[in-house]
Amino acid sequence: MSAMTLSHHAREASFWRVLETGACYLLGLLWILPLFYAVWMAVHPPAYEVRFELLAPLTLQNFVDAWNAAPFARYFLNTFALITTILVCQFVVCTLAAYAFARYEFPGKTVVFMLVLIQLMIMPEVLMVENYRTISSLGLVDTVLAMGLPYMASAFGIFLLRQTFLTVPKELDDAARVEGAGPLAVLLKVYVPLARPVYVAYGLVSVSYHWNNLLWPLVITNSVTTRPLTVGLQVFASPDQGVQWSVISAATLMTSAPLLIGFLLFQRQFVQSFMRAGIK
């Protein structure tokens, strides 16, 4: 194969190239279509649910209707309280544990670490029967704390931070200790600042996980004052409620909007965070 001539082979190859590229775009289009369609339904009057006209009148009425049909403001507040509580506690709990695993030698370390990793497989919602019992014996049913407690010690977070802390040069640690810093001071002044990108990554993964979590909050809450958005949406959009599709679409987009907008604005960080969290 030497000179680039427009031989039969080359033309055939470029034909396949075009076809292949076309197929790629088709896949991309197909993937975004359901979301485009949800947006279409949400911003048009119900009459245009399945009538696609370029000049169909735009409206925000569906969003207004959805907002008025259920206490979404309260649900937003609850979700916000939930993810903040979980995130703050996860950062503290996981940082401390990760530091112990990364920088200390103690008997039983491997066994304890394996026990921690079990949670990667057995998520709290799988054990919802017993966890419900525990929460109710603590008298915490239907509270924000109850929704968050089972997730606060996250094996994923501990693992991720441990891997990061392991890469911190031991010399930095020793230097800080020579200057008389205690374990907590070393952790806060040396390790945590160096692990900042990992905290961002873990934070994004955790926030999107808990913003979207339905099952456990559904089991453990039963009132408007604690329900997060997902449960609120589930109650609101049950098929037997007879709510219009366009309104359901609007409500659906509205409740996912903060995450969606956050994702569109910080797409690179989001993707890189998930990648970082995935590589470990």
Added chain:
Amino acid sequence: MKKTNNMVVPWLLLLPATVLLAAFTHIPAVMTFINSFYRTPRGNRPARFVGMDHYSSMLSDPVFMAALKNNAIYALGTVPAAIALSMLMAIIVNSAIRGRALMRMSFFLPTVLPMIAVANIWLFFYTPGYGLIDQFLGLFGFHERNWLGDPDTVLGSLMVLAIWKEAGFFMIFYLAALQQISPTLSEAAALEGTSRWYFFRRVTFPLLMPTTLFVMINAIINSFRLIDHVIVMTRGGPDNASTLLLYYVYNVAFRFWDTAYASALTVVLLAVLALLAFVQFGVLDRKVHYK
């Protein structure tokens, strides 16, 4: 380093995590096992030891059998499809194609959405006659179908949605792996005139193997853990044709309040997850280390 300090400090650091993990993972797992041998206490009737009763009644419980079968089909259907698609997506997004960023966004967006939001949107797609899918198929002369109301199509309909939702998430892991493959490999292959398909089969695919195993385990776990769409779209129906294992646990525990039987069902689920853990830590980790 001071030795005395070294013994106490790590345990203090681990205290909050271990207490929480014990309270919400380890103790509940053990209690689930113990409670599965007792009868659910009701009113003035206390819990009584019933041995293997729950397990033997499980074998003759058609709903449990259906759930087990459905979950197996669901996993076997969604996992390979999601893996293949996510690998393809990663390769597309990692190539020199124009509009990569847009494609990446398109693939990844469903991942950011809550499963319940996705379920709501797709509920409309599947509406018989009026929904988008029937409208589209109608153009080609197909008759309308009750996708979610027909035992033959309901599970498949849920699987399509799950694949759509998850493939973009797994794409990220493949993307990360692809970016770590040295470009000199493909340059060398190009010089040799190797076909791209051959290169993929002999170089890219084997190099992605650790990622594939990792993704596979996580996809299987998800297929046993995520039931939001079942709750929203079908409630296990019609005729238990879309009941998954965890959904059945949820129903037995929080609809029928038979917590002991729910515990026995959970034990089955735990056994499946334990098996996966064994595969991951026993087989997968070894492979990853050897590269």
